[in-house]
Amino acid sequence: MEEMLEVFDFLNKLMASGDYVRLKEELNSEQPANVAEYFEELTAEKQLFAFRLLTKDMAADVFSYMDSDTQEHIVHSITDREVRSIVDEMFLDDTVDFLEEAPANLVKKVLRNTDAEKRTLINQFLNYPENSAGSLMTIEFVKLRSTMTVANAMKQIKYTGTDKETIYTCYVIDDQRKLIGVVPLRTLIFAADDNIIEELMQDDVVSVLTTDDQEEVANSFKKYSWMALPVTDTEGRLVGIITVDDIVDVIDQETTEDMEKMAALLPSDDEYLKTPVIVLARNRIVWLSVLMISGTLSSFVILQYNSLLEAAVVLSGFIPIITGTGGNAGSQASTMIIRGMALGEIGTKDSLKVVWKEIRVGVLCGAALGIINMVKMTFINTDTGFWIDLSVSLSMAAVVVLSKTIGCLLPILAKTMKLDPAMMAGPLISTVVDAVALVIYFSIAMTFVL
Amino acid sequence: MEEMLEVFDFLNKLMASGDYVRLKEELNSEQPANVAEYFEELTAEKQLFAFRLLTKDMAADVFSYMDSDTQEHIVHSITDREVRSIVDEMFLDDTVDFLEEAPANLVKKVLRNTDAEKRTLINQFLNYPENSAGSLMTIEFVKLRSTMTVANAMKQIKYTGTDKETIYTCYVIDDQRKLIGVVPLRTLIFAADDNIIEELMQDDVVSVLTTDDQEEVANSFKKYSWMALPVTDTEGRLVGIITVDDIVDVIDQETTEDMEKMAALLPSDDEYLKTPVIVLARNRIVWLSVLMISGTLSSFVILQYNSLLEAAVVLSGFIPIITGTGGNAGSQASTMIIRGMALGEIGTKDSLKVVWKEIRVGVLCGAALGIINMVKMTFINTDTGFWIDLSVSLSMAAVVVLSKTIGCLLPILAKTMKLDPAMMAGPLISTVVDAVALVIYFSIAMTFVL
Numbered sequence: 034m035e036e037m038l039e040v041f042d043f044l045n046k047l048m049a050s051g052d053y054v055r056l057k058e059e060l061n062s063e064q065p066a067n068v069a070e071y072f073e074e075l076t077a078e079k080q081l082f083a084f085r086l087l088t089k090d091m092a093a094d095v096f097s098y099m100d101s102d103t104q105e106h107i108v109h110s111i112t113d114r115e116v117r118s119i120v121d122e123m124f125l126d127d128t129v130d131f132l133e134e135a136p137a138n139l140v141k142k143v144l145r146n147t148d149a150e151k152r153t154l155i156n157q158f159l160n161y162p163e164n165s166a167g168s169l170m171t172i173e174f175v176k177l178r179s180t181m182t183v184a185n186a187m188k189q190i191k192y193t194g195t196d197k198e199t200i201y202t203c204y205v206i207d208d209q210r211k212l213i214g215v216v217p218l219r220t221l222i223f224a225a226d227d228n229i230i231e232e233l234m235q236d237d238v239v240s241v242l243t244t245d246d247q248e249e250v251a252n253s254f255k256k257y258s259w260m261a262l263p264v265t266d267t268e269g270r271l272v273g274i275i276t277v278d279d280i281v282d283v284i285d286q287e288t289t290e291d292m293e294k295m296a297a298l299l300p301s302d303d304e305y306l307k308t309p310v311i312v313l314a315r316n317r318i319v320w321l322s323v324l325m326i327s328g329t330l331s332s333f334v335i336l337q338y339n340s341l342l343e344a345a346v347v348l349s350g351f352i353p354i355i356t357g358t359g360g361n362a363g364s365q366a367s368t369m370i371i372r373g374m375a376l377g378e379i380g381t382k383d384s385l386k387v388v389w390k391e392i393r394v395g396v397l398c399g400a401a402l403g404i405i406n407m408v409k410m411t412f413i414n415t416d417t418g419f420w421i422d423l424s425v426s427l428s429m430a431a432v433v434v435l436s437k438t439i440g441c442l443l444p445i446l447a448k449t450m451k452l453d454p455a456m457m458a459g460p461l462i463s464t465v466v467d468a469v470a471l472v473i474y475f476s477i478a479m480t481f482v483l
Numbered sequence: 484m485e486e487m488l489e490v491f492d493f494l495n496k497l498m499a500s501g502d503y504v505r506l507k508e509e510l511n512s513e514q515p516a517n518v519a520e521y522f523e524e525l526t527a528e529k530q531l532f533a534f535r536l537l538t539k540d541m542a543a544d545v546f547s548y549m550d551s552d553t554q555e556h557i558v559h560s561i562t563d564r565e566v567r568s569i570v571d572e573m574f575l576d577d578t579v580d581f582l583e584e585a586p587a588n589l590v591k592k593v594l595r596n597t598d599a600e601k602r603t604l605i606n607q608f609l610n611y612p613e614n615s616a617g618s619l620m621t622i623e624f625v626k627l628r629s630t631m632t633v634a635n636a637m638k639q640i641k642y643t644g645t646d647k648e649t650i651y652t653c654y655v656i657d658d659q660r661k662l663i664g665v666v667p668l669r670t671l672i673f674a675a676d677d678n679i680i681e682e683l684m685q686d687d688v689v690s691v692l693t694t695d696d697q698e699e700v701a702n703s704f705k706k707y708s709w710m711a712l713p714v715t716d717t718e719g720r721l722v723g724i725i726t727v728d729d730i731v732d733v734i735d736q737e738t739t740e741d742m743e744k745m746a747a748l749l750p751s752d753d754e755y756l757k758t759p760v761i762v763l764a765r766n767r768i769v770w771l772s773v774l775m776i777s778g779t780l781s782s783f784v785i786l787q788y789n790s791l792l793e794a795a796v797v798l799s800g801f802i803p804i805i806t807g808t809g810g811n812a813g814s815q816a817s818t819m820i821i822r823g824m825a826l827g828e829i830g831t832k833d834s835l836k837v838v839w840k841e842i843r844v845g846v847l848c849g850a851a852l853g854i855i856n857m858v859k860m861t862f863i864n865t866d867t868g869f870w871i872d873l874s875v876s877l878s879m880a881a882v883v884v885l886s887k888t889i890g891c892l893l894p895i896l897a898k899t900m901k902l903d904p905a906m907m908a909g910p911l912i913s914t915v916v917d918a919v920a921l922v923i924y925f926s927i928a929m930t931f932v933l
Contacts, residue, residue, distance in 0.1 A: 062687065066707050191672060200669055201651050218668070219650055222641060237512065255735070257516050258728040260710075277727050278708040281734065285705070288738045289822055292745075296818035296909065297811055305823040306833060310840060314847035317815050321848060321883070322855050324811055328804035329863060335800040336866075342799055346792050349799040350785040353806050353917050354778035360810070361747055361774055361910045365767045368746035372739055373755040383756060390760060397764035398771060405772050413779060416786075433771070459746065459909045460811045467803050 041071050048079065057086040065091065069098035081110045093122030101134040102307070108139050117146040124198050125151070126171040126279070129158040133168075166250050167243030169283065170264045170273030175203040179213060179231040183224045190218070199276055202261040205234050212238055212263055212271040240265050243272060247283045252377060254280045291375055295368070295458035297324060324460055330468040331356070338475040345482050347417055351425045352471070359432040359470040360463030362398060366391050366440030367462050371454045374444065384445050388438065395437030403430030420481045428474040435473070436466045491521050498529065507536040515541065519548035531560045543572030551584045552757070558589050567596040574648050575601070576621040576729070579608040583618075616700050617693030619733065620714045620723030625653040629663060629681040633674045640668070649726055652711045655684050662688055662713055662721040690715050693722060697733045702827060704730045741825055745818070745908035747774060774910055780918040781806070788925040795932050797867055801875045802921070809882040809920040810913030812848060816841050816890030817912050821904045824894065834895050838888065845887030853880030870931045878924040885923070886916045 040063070047056040060068055060083060068087075072080050072095070084107055087095060096104060096119055108116060108131075120128055120143060132140050132155065144152055154172065161167030175197050177186050186203070194200040203221070205214035214234030224233055240263040241250050253262060254277060264273045290300040297320035301308065335342070335352070342349055370387060373379035379387060403426045410422040417425075440462050444454035490513065497506040510518055510533060518537075522530050522545070534557055537545060546554060546569055558566060558581075570578055570593060582590050582605065594602055604622065611617030625647050627636050636653070644650040653671070655664035664684030674683055690713040691700050703712060704727060714723045740750040747770035751758065785792070785802070792799055820837060823829035829837060853876045860872040867875075890912050894904035 064687075064689065064707060187672075194669075195673060200672065218672075219644075222637075222650065222668075223645060237514075239514070255731055257514060258731075260728075277731070278710075281705055281708075281727070281731065284731065284734055285826060289826070292742065292818055292822050295742075296814045298815050298818065304828045305819050306829060306836065306840075310843045310847065313819075313840070313844045314851075317812070317844065318848050318851045321808060321811055321815070321852055325804060325808045325852060325856060325879070326859060328807050329859065331803040331807075332800040332864060335803070336797060339796055342796050343793070346789055346796065346799075347786060349792055349796075349802065350782040352799065352802050353781040353785070353921070354775060356803050356807070357778050357781075357810075357913060357917060358771060358775045360807075360913070361771055362767070364746045364910060365748050365771070368742055368748065369755050369763075372742050376735060376739070378754045379756060386756065390756075390763070393760045394763045394767065397760065398768050401764075401768045402771055402775060406775060409776060409779065414782060429775070460814060463807060463810070467807060471803070 037067060037070070040067065041074060044071060048083070053086065056083070060086055061088055061091050065094035066098045068095045069100075069103075072103055073100060077106055077110075080106060084111070085115075089118055089122055093119050097123055097127035097130075100304075100307075101131070104131050105135055105139055108135070108142060113142070113146050116143060120147050120151070124171050124173055125154060125158065126169065126198075129155060129168070132159060133163075161243055164247045165243060166241045166245040166247065166264050166275060167273070169247055169250065169279055170243070170275050171198045172273045173198045174261075174263075174274040175200050176271070177203050177205050177216065177230055179205050179207070179229075179234065181230045182226065183221050183228045183230070183233070184226040186216075186221055186230055190221075199261055199274070202274070204263055204271055204274070205230055206271050210270045212240060212265055212269060214238060215263065217260075238263065240271075241275075242267065248287050250275060251280050251283045251287065256377075288375075291371070291453075291455040294453060294455035295371065297321070297458075297460035320460065324464050327464045328467065331471055334468050334471040334475070338479075341475060341479060341483060345421070345478070347421060348424075348475075348478055348482070350414075351474075355425065355428055355432055355474050356463070356467045356470050358402065358429060359436040359466040360459065362395070362433045363436035363440035363462035363466050364459035366394075366437045367444050367458050370441050370444045371458060374448060374454050381445065381448050384449075387441050387445065391437045391441040392434065395434035398437065399430035399433035402433055403427060421478075424474070424478040424481045428470070428477050431473050431477070432466070432470040435469060436462070439466055439469075487517060487520070490517065491524060494521060498533070503536065506533070510536055511538055511541050515544035516548045518545045519550075519553070522553055523550060527556055527560075530556060534561070535565075539568055539572055543569050547573055547577035547580075550754075550757075551581070554581050555585055555589055558585070558592060563592070563596050566593060570597050570601070574621050574623055575604060575608065576619065576648075579605060579618070582609060583613075611693055614697045615693060616691045616695040616697065616714050616725060617723070619697055619700065619729055620693070620725050621648045622723045623648045624711075624713075624724040625650050626721075627653050627655050627666065627680055629655050629657070629679075629684065631680045632676065633671050633678045633680070633683070634676040636666075636671055636680055640671075649711055649724070652724070654713055654721055654724070655680055656721050659718075660720045662690060662715055662719060664688060665713065667710075688713065690721075691725075692717065698737050700725060701730050701733045701737065738825075741821070741905040744903060744905035745821065747771070747908075747910035770910065774914050777914045778917065781921055784918050784921040784925070788929075791925060791929060791933060795871070795928070797871060798874075798925075798928055798932070800864075801924075805875065805878055805882055805924050806913070806917045806920050808852065808879060809886040809916040810909065812845070812883045813886035813890035813912035813916050814909035816844075816887045817894050817908050820891050820894045821908060824898060824904050831895065831898050834899075837891050837895065841887045841891040842884065845884035848887065849880035849883035852883055853877060871928075874924070874928040874931045878920070878927050881923050881927070882916070882920040885919060886912070889916055889919075 044059060173196060175190055175194055190200050201218045203216050204212060207213050214236045215238050216230060216234040220233050243264055243266055261274045261276045263271055264275060266272050293300040299316040299319055301316055370379060406429045407422055407426040410417060443457035447454045447457045494509060623646060625640055625644055640650050651668045653666050654662060657663050664686045665688050666680060666684040670683050693714055693716055711724045711726045713721055714725060716722050743750040749766040749769055751766055820829060856879045857872055857876040860867060893907035897904045897907045
């Protein structure tokens with residue numbers, strides 16, 4: 034990180050001193066990701082100037098690493114001819130990523146500078162459902178025929194491979210463009226020149242459909258440690274491939290979505306700092322109000338026990354600690370189950386095992402917390418007396434057991450109903466637990482205190 | 484998933500019918516990851532039997548995909564000779580992964596069946612700190628010299644490449660084994676036979692140190708879309724490489740750790756279903772008790788307002804809804820900040836921007852929730868009266884603003900103090916917010932209700 038700042042400083046100095054020859058040289062020899070980062074720090078004018086110092090290849094590379102604001106500014110400012118040259122060099126999936134976010138006038142500017150064939154493809158890509166395999170894939174891959182020799186295949190790779198996103202996995206198709214095999218470049222390298230592809234290829238190919246969800250695709254990558262995965266249409270025709278570097282982004286995106294749901298937020302793909310205040314507020318108000326209104330139930334429970342509270346108002350002092358601990362205990366359980374499900378470690382078939390485990394964990398935690406609380410109240414809350422201490426401690430123990438059980442049941446229930454288990458996390462669990470916890474607390478207190 | 488069950492059924496049938504020739508054929512042509520999954524469903528006896536049907540290569544592959552229980556059972560049951568053959572075939576990083584988890588007697592059994600050179604390496608690997616680049620890397624990579632021609636390099640790859648984890652990125656070292664360049668196989672394929680490596684290689688190499696944390700390594704992969712990354716010692720000597728498929732696991736592991744911390748759990752690498760109840764309970768009791776004891780503060784606040792509550796016991800009915808909403812509002816803010824920090828989207832330099840944004844979001848959310856609550860209480864909680872409704876609604880609004888501010892401040896504070904921001908999530912935020920929320924609530928109520 035600090036090294037990066039030094040590089041940026043150096044580039045800024047070159048820019049300031051007008052040594053553009055050197056600046057051009059440095060920019061074109063840096064990592065494209067770093068140059069893109071540098072551009073984000075520049076003023077709009079300097080961005081454009083520096084961008085024009087990049088070679089054609091480098092410009093396309095750097096462009097695909099930029100954030101959408103910078104991309105839009107660049108496309109807005111450059112000539113049609115320059116747009117054409119970037120689009121020519123860029124991989125189709127990167128172009129589509131940009132177009133998905135871009136405003137209509139820029140989309141037009143790009144499409145008008147794209148040849149008819151590529152334009153058709155782009156439009157097709159823009160029509161794949163968001164977060165589907167189709168929207169992730171690239172069409173720049175190496176196609177081979179099963180009858181080729183290794184020597185021919187290598188020639189084909191040398192001849193057609195330069196503009197492919199990967200040449201390390203090659204795909205074998207038949208006359209109907211149906212995917213019939215996969216052969217890693219590695220196999221070709223170690224094979225004799227006159228071997229036939231058909232004998233070398235793996236014909237038991239795992240592929241995904243254009244409409245498959247990206248989460249499934251990511252899970253397949255995790256399980257098999259793929260470098261790339263072919264994407265077919267419903268007829269089994271090969272239409273694209275997905276490479277592992279795009280999957281890394283998908284995994285982050287899916288996890289962020291889960292975390293947001295778990296924190297009672299409407300999920301969003303946008304970076305925090307770039308999301309307007311009003312959008313952030315809207316994404317939060319929905320669940321906050323739902324949960325607040327559901328909280329009315331606990332008000333009713335408390336008001337039901339009006340006379341108990343009037344007789345021993347000190348009991349109200351332990352409401353937050355009991356509901357709070359219940360919420361925490363429930364969150365712990367639900368988080369473990371939700372994450373286990375997301376990683377494929379826990380399935381609905383494990384439901385009974387999970388519930389039985391959580392009940393036992395709950396009993397251990399409940400007993401420990403009850404005892405700790407009893408000791409704590411005896412020594413710290415000295416004005417409460419034995420029976421109140423006992424009521425709070427017993428409630429604490431019972432509430433923890435109950436919260437653990439609810440905490441694991443709700444995600445399982447969601448999964449069974451084909452809902453996203455991530456919804457059933459801390460905030461929702463707390464709200465559900467609150468009312469029940471209060472009933473337990475007041476019932477126990479009624480017995481001991483009144 | 485269903486397809487998989489069909490495959491398993493088929494394999495079981497072959498096993499039951501005693502058609503071992505066919506079973507052997509099927510097992511050896513399946514994906515190693517699937518065979519490993521199948522083994523986990525078998526009884527110990529059948530596992531061993533089926534394992535012995537695998538070819539040497541396949542056995543090593545399948546072994547590295549197995550869970551640790553199955554691995555241990557296999558190593559425990561097979562002969563020394565078989566152990567030797569698996570260890571020979573396995574990549575060093577997979578062997579080390581197994582040894583890190585295995586009980587001492589199995590570690591001995593493996594080490595005694597490893598040649599001296601490999602044993603030294605394994606011991607060295609076992610000494611790298613857990614979760615460091617050193618513990619992740621593999622030593623099976625292709626080394627080239629800068630003076631080689633492309634033809635020579637290709638020969639070297641063909642000759643030495645078969646047992647390398649990847650041949651797609653080759654590393655150029657000097658006489659002192661110092662890393663001086665990287666050249667993708669792709670570049671070699673497209674180059675002329677008599678080109679010299681020195682002219683083709685990228686000499687501006689990004690590398691990591693053996694002691695670097697895996698999270699930094701993962702971030703580097705994300706930023707640059709690498710396939711592999713070289714690892715050097717402090718002298719700049721190349722000691723290993725990390726490939727992208729291992730990074731996918733690291734990303735999952737790091738996220739799980741964050742989520743566990745965010746749910747007030749002690750983080751653990753073990754799968755939920757395989758963790759004993761007592762360990763699960765221990766990982767939860769620590770934070771549950773800390774938070775419960777901290778909750779004493781809110782008890783003190785409430786008991787401070789004894790006389791107010793005695794005068795208007797109905798006020799206690801809204802304690803959970805106010806503290807709950809505060810907790811939820813705070814969790815939302817902290818989750819967004821923690822995640823943004825983990826993804827590198829938010830740094831400490833953005834602190835002021837973040838706080839100012841959260842205050843504005845808080846005001847919007849607070850105003851909305853205050854109004855919704857006022858309407859709700861007027862129509863649902865009809866026995867409370869205007870002044871109590873107003874007290875609760877105003878408190879709600881103020882508490883939301885405050886919680887948002889605390890929710891974003893605490894992770895920033897943690898980051899500044901070089902602590903893990905993930906700790907500062909829902910449970911901790913709720914506990915902090917509770918006491919302050921209650922002070923606000925009762926102060927407002929004092930003014931309007933008494």
